[in-house]
Amino acid sequence: MNARVLFLVFLWPFAALAQGFAGLGTDAEGFAIPQPDPVFDFPADHGPHPDYRIEWWYLTANLTDAEGTAYGLQWTLFRSALAPGDADGWQSPQVWFAHAAVTTPDAHFATERFARGGTGVAGIEAEPFRAWIDEWVMEGPTLDAVTLRAQGPEFSYDMALEARGPLVFQGQDGFSVKSADGQASYYYSQPFYDIAGTLLLPGGPVDVTGRAWLDREWSSQPLSDNQTGWDWFSLSFDSGDKMMGFQLRQRDGTRFSASTWIGADGSTTAYPDGAFVAEPLEMTSVAGRDVPTTWRVRLPDRGVHARVEALNGQAWMPLTIPYWEGPVRISGSHVGVGYLEMTGYE
Template identity: 70%
Template sequence: MIVRVIALLLWLPMQAAAQGFAGLGTDAEGFAVPTPDPAFDFPQDHGPHPEYRIEWWYLTANLTGPDGTAYGVQWTLFRSALAPETREGWSDPQVWFAHAAVTTPDRHLVAERIARGGIGQAGVTVDPFDAWIDDWRMAGPSFDDLTLTARGNAFAYDLDLQATGPLVFHGENGFSVKSAQGQASYYYSQPFYEVTGSLTLPQGDVPVTGAAWLDREWSSQPLAETQSGWDWFSLSLESGDKLMGFLLREDDGGAFTSATWIASDGTTTAYPDGAFAAQPLDWHEVAGRDVPTRWAVQLPDKGIDVTVQALNPDAWMALSIPYWEGPVTVEGSHEGRGYLEMTGYE
């Protein structure tokens, strides 16, 4: 029985790792799929949607210590379904896993947790909001007022998050198209968190302040079969405006793009395929892979022409599903900070 349980816990992450992120383009038969004109229901939609195959609560934060040192923090809870239902106990087909990281200019510290649904080890409730896996937690009286905790072998963090702006919705009112063939997700963000708290690092505790961005997304087939990975940018500019943009790489060398301009007051402008551009400028070898860690990013309609540079080019997430994730700086037509995620680099 123990061997069977361990195999079930590990099956989904190992399958995803073997397929690469192109596995997210496999058939969604039996699962719900996103459709246009979503009608979101809050706070209920802050919680899980087990009828969809993949979902995440994805927070990144750009932080600063007392001496001006820049830090990055990631906290991500993933839900993946083996079947579109929930059950009590070990037979529940929902698999949960989570990633946490702290990035400094010269270190990248990561940890991972894996859990089975149905036994209380991981989950999300909405009133009050509580997302957890083991002793990692993002919880508070509401989605706008949260405490975030996680720990690994060489790090921990304890952060308070206070939202100062509204939720924003990507694509067509939260229906985010991912390919020319029409694959899509439901996608909204809270990009306006102010952060205070502390990091526990090998050299000791560090008080930090800064800003965080939380992405909520769910789907059953977010990629097309011809797409192998993505490059995703969340950029917070000194003007108070923000930019989310991604390109989904095609096997033939092309890419599908999408972007959302978020004004400082929370109003948004959605941009279709082709309006947003990102080109690698420099590549860096990490974990035996060449990964682009310096980019030219443009959104001509808003006068954006910037260079996005990794704070630490070695921010590789060496976990059961490997990818690159880390804080970045923004220079050029606009100044700022943000986060970059890159998947599917073999």
């Protein structure tokens, strides 16, 4: 096999990813489909589900240094299947890719990695927990206590995390509906991590502490074909309560939304379409497009009427699949910090 053919064999699966997150609404024939009333099996479900088309282990963190300067951190491992199931070596239909980023008030650093399944370069082990791609790794005896490492051309980080609360199930006991047509995912979170470690930035090392939030989600067709992207909020309030909310933007200009209120004790209340509302207040010109980076979010049943503002409006992820992801500050009826992800902004 000549070098050009080898290059194409390796890169062809990743080219399919360039359709962006809207491609998650394409046909899922042959793959397993999430069903209501799931029964989770831990720690096995912390591991991969190769019969489903798309899956992620998605960690974000709000950090501060000794002087009170705010930072954000992201570490995400994705699994995407070209066909259901798995196999050894290069016969594996599984594709792995990962994103890592650090955001400061004045800069945003992001990078990505790719790997084919079956090669040992990337994967997940449920017990003891280990998620890796190359030298990027999240690992520990259980998901409750892990270390986290990643590096890019301009940054690296080495962190330790410890869960201070229970896993949280999004939607109806972990069955998260994404559209009026019934598309859904299995979705749970660990939003109670304490995190501490060192960022290595162009200006030198920075010791930081803070709070982190891990999302686990898998599906085969999590969007409907009329949805173009989403605005997703994970908000941690100074009261100890938390809230996850998302809205999926539809081609006719309407939104489909869902939210989960997470009490400081880990208790949850799920809210259906329309209960959570996110309205753009201010736009930022970033990467040649206008992106909403200040929002008003409302969950009236909990008295939430808050302003959510990006720490750095330029937190664009200029990767194979481009999107916006960065830390936010919360003011108004509730005060705190969080993370905002926005996809599908062309």
